[in-house]
Amino acid sequence: MITAEDVRSRKFSTTKFREGYDIEEVDGYLDEIGQTLTSLEGGAAPTSPGLLGPEDVLAKVFDTVKFREGYAIDEVDDLLDVVVHGLQEYKARALATGAQPVVAPPRPPAPQQTGSQPVVPTTTGGQPAVQSLRDLQSASPAGLTPAAAVRAYDTGASVTSTPLPPDPEAAALGTRVLISQLQIATIRTQGNDVLTVVTPDGSVLRVVAVDASPQGVTLRTA
Structure with a gap:
């Protein structure tokens, strides 16, 4: 399983004449991930307030830069995918041991414009922000993780539709897959x-x- 030290010591290739992730933004977020993993390694509950969850890392979108130095997008995405799996493993262990979740304070409602429709956030490229990671997952090609799908939309990359299994009872879900789908479903239902x-x-x-x-x-x- 990935550790805080693995994240802090990870080095990325840099780009200049093609798109890359903003270096300062990535470094800052990796510091947050490192703090979360340090707390989990010390025995903190995965649902403790202030700690990042796999759904947070899945939904993270970085600004991209061009014609100035940035981190290689694929390398950063690969690391975040490993982090997501590690955080899911911590949650699975807590569930297996019967650990009681810590109730986090409610999130404030999204800001709205007076007398108009709610403000829809946009990504760096001007596209509407994807409202549901489940929508991304269903629209992504086979093998593309949710984290990579978010970034594919942000950078304007093409994604093709992959239909869901026709019969949901055709195969039993594993615990890790169930946890991941529940996290994505919770985002889609706005926290419910x-x-x-x-x-x-x-x-x-x-x-x-x-x-x-x-x-x-x-x-x-x-």
């Missing part, structure tokens, strides 16, 4: 993390507990 399941007869049941056994993870409903 109430978990429910739909039975074959159409009934909607609320998940009230998670049990673990050698056979796997079980969701208990009420």
